[in-house]
Amino acid sequence: MRCGAGIDARQVDELAINIDPIQAGGRLTADAMKAVIAYGDGYSVCDNCRKPNRLDYITKPPIAEFHRDLASWLNMDAARVVPGARRGFQAVAHTYVNKGDPVLVTSLSHYTEFLAVEDARGIAFEIPDDDRHLITADATAAKIEEVKRESGRVPVLAFIDHVDYQYGNKNDLKSIAKVAHQYDIPVLCNGAYTVGIMPVDGKDLGADFVVGSGHKSMAAPAPSGVLAATAEREKEVFRTTAITGDLTGRKFGIKEPEMMGCTLMGVTLVGMMASFPHVKERVKHFDRELANNRIVTEALRSIDGTSVLSEYPRKHTLTRVDTTASFDTVAQVHKKRGFFLSAALAEKGVVGIIPGATRVWKFNTYGMTTLQAQYLAQVFVDIAAGNGLKIS
Amino acid sequence: MRCGAGIDARQVDELAINIDPIQAGGRLTADAMKAVIAYGDGYSVCDNCRKPNRLDYITKPPIAEFHRDLASWLNMDAARVVPGARRGFQAVAHTYVNKGDPVLVTSLSHYTEFLAVEDARGIAFEIPDDDRHLITADATAAKIEEVKRESGRVPVLAFIDHVDYQYGNKNDLKSIAKVAHQYDIPVLCNGAYTVGIMPVDGKDLGADFVVGSGHKSMAAPAPSGVLAATAEREKEVFRTTAITGDLTGRKFGIKEPEMMGCTLMGVTLVGMMASFPHVKERVKHFDRELANNRIVTEALRSIDGTSVLSEYPRKHTLTRVDTTASFDTVAQVHKKRGFFLSAALAEKGVVGIIPGATRVWKFNTYGMTTLQAQYLAQVFVDIAAGNGLKIS
Secondary structure: OEOOOOOEOOOHHHHOEEOOOOOHHHOOOHHHHHHHHHOOOOOHHHOOOOOOOOHHHOOOOOHHHHHHHHHHHOOOOEEEEEOOHHHHHHHHHHHHOOOOOEEEEEOOOOHHHHHHHHHOOOEEEEEOOOOOOOOOHHHHHHHHHHHHHHHOOOOOOEEEEOEOOOOOOEOOHHHHHHHHHHOOOOEEEEOOOOEOOEOOOHHHHOOOEEEEEHHHHOOOOOOOEEEEEOHHHHHHHOOOOOOOOOOOOOOOOOOOHHHOOOOOOOHHHHHHHHHHHHHHHHHHHHHHHHHHHHHHHHHHHOEOOOEEOOOOOOOOOEEEEEOOOOHHHHHOOOOOOOHHHHHHHHHOOEEOOOOOOOOEEEEEOOOOOHHHHHHHHHHHHHHHHHOOOOEO | OEOOOOOEOOOHHHHOEEOOOOOHHHOOOHHHHHHHHHOOOOOHHHOOOOOOOOHHHOOOOOHHHHHHHHHHHOOOOEEEEEOOHHHHHHHHHHHHOOOOOEEEEEOOOOHHHHHHHHHOOOEEEEEOOOOOOOOOHHHHHHHHHHHHHHHOOOOOOEEEEOEOOOOOOEOOHHHHHHHHHHOOOOEEEEOOOOEOOEOOOHHHHOOOEEEEEHHHHOOOOOOOEEEEEOHHHHHHHOOOOOOOOOOOOOOOOOOOHHHOOOOOOOHHHHHHHHHHHHHHHHHHHHHHHHHHHHHHHHHHHOEOOOEEOOOOOOOOOEEEEEOOOOHHHHHOOOOOOOHHHHHHHHHOOEEOOOOOOOOEEEEEOOOOOHHHHHHHHHHHHHHHHHOOOOEO
């Protein structure tokens, strides 16, 4: 099937078990799919936009209510939707970071956090992860002191990943935030892998900001996301416009410069909203997701030479494994080389790992049924055994 | 029908003639609707993302080709998709504007252009429109000289609307750009109302940047848009990241900080792409759109006391009218007050003007058939006559 313009209809999640590390939490719910169809048109949520003319004030569809619900669900005081988590990072960085200011990130931070710092003309300082690939409060304190010593400045902002994208490890954000706050450093909790996946309580974590990704973890179309703030920080990042026309004297009401006014005017927002009741429910059952992940991860561990690089037991379904001493030894002699693994998986209806990867790679079991997890576990073991690897 | 979460299915353009000023160019084509259904899932265009891992390098779906086509269609050297025209303004402002720098906008500029200036900490100076509500080269030259005189600085950037959002008037961008370039001021052509609506030749206009809106004028879902640049400016606004991790030494390849890396990862981009062949075709037939607009506008002019505030004859289908001396005289005595007009239109299957507006208001005839335009013209005349207004 084709959609015109040389675009094939995508049927990845319809036809296969998709273990792509970044796609698992973004699959639309059926309600979101319906909403996408009804709100495909540009500016489709603006039919009933009335004064003061801002997206988060629209009551039909219930966008205003959704914003309040989002904030309270994250236990924060205010929330806005943004075109992807990265645009939340950008807004916060741009509010606090001036040219040359030091900003804390981590040695496992996502590139978009670095770009937010760069875009704001700040300088990024990485808090090192420890040998378990976790960011600790102690490492945070040590890094702040190092930055102080070397630059004479305290960092003006800290980007801390709730769960990092490389290992899927869950950091103790609460204790990290406590340290940062001793230096009056506002803390942005990057919840791109947690908001919409597991319960996130911003106040309990001590976050000044919680950022989530709609298309990564909230079953929403791209680009979408959320930026939530405390009452104290809300006034800063969501400050309203102060610019005036020098000639006309025009002012621009309650538009927010860091949001560039309204953000998601159609399908992306309505998709997020339609999925939201399901997302609120699913985070309560993250234990089931971890149980499924364990089925798959244990199967991988049973293949001699395979190790899990992520913390273990897993606290997230995004998992990094090292199969250099297992699948990669097969790749050395297989006629398909490294592609044998993704090819063998595809033959069994499993997609989503990078073709050719047989050393260090990631997968995500989020959203699977237990039956699918059992099937996937068996597939990995069968491929291994079928290629002469030992199973213990 | 409901989409869950209290969201009613939207059926505005299915059930009525929609003359909303900002929605007319954003209605999806049938191909875009198919694409939206197939690419609703988050990160759905990323299945075949390979090194160097940037959205505009993906060949399946043909995103790379689309980017080349977009640039060449606008007669510019490079193009990127962005989450709305406003994010294009933001990227350009952020590249050229430092704190306190003077920036040219116009007395008819959209609020998002002001926000872009504010966000970059610049100061906005408005070029005045003349009594026809047009921005001229002379007024541009005078304003630059005034800014020079009063601030001692030459503006660092000019935002010029190709067609403004208030009157739908078409500015002589070419002569304005010529003046700006005499002062070495880069010119951003705001094509939110033209790119996707009528032919736009960036080089011919002398634009350093052309910005378009997907959801406003390219039959694409929101938020989407395009930022195109000349070869000279491409290196500046699309510069690649230079930041490194102080500890890990990580670099981030060819990601672009002003784009925050990848921009539209799913439904928004694929919707734009699927509509693109239709959009390329429709801009060639803008004369038909103007002919339809004329049918409606002439009918309005035939209602005694009604005047067209936009330039006449129209060069764009977005039109501003003053009915203070016609429909508003009815509103003064009608039991529905100002709401009589939108109610009467709705009864005849016409939606999209602000409920209650009977003085100065805007409509857009874009995308209508001639039959629909004739019907709409008659509806306006009938409502006027039915309420005792004189038709000449």
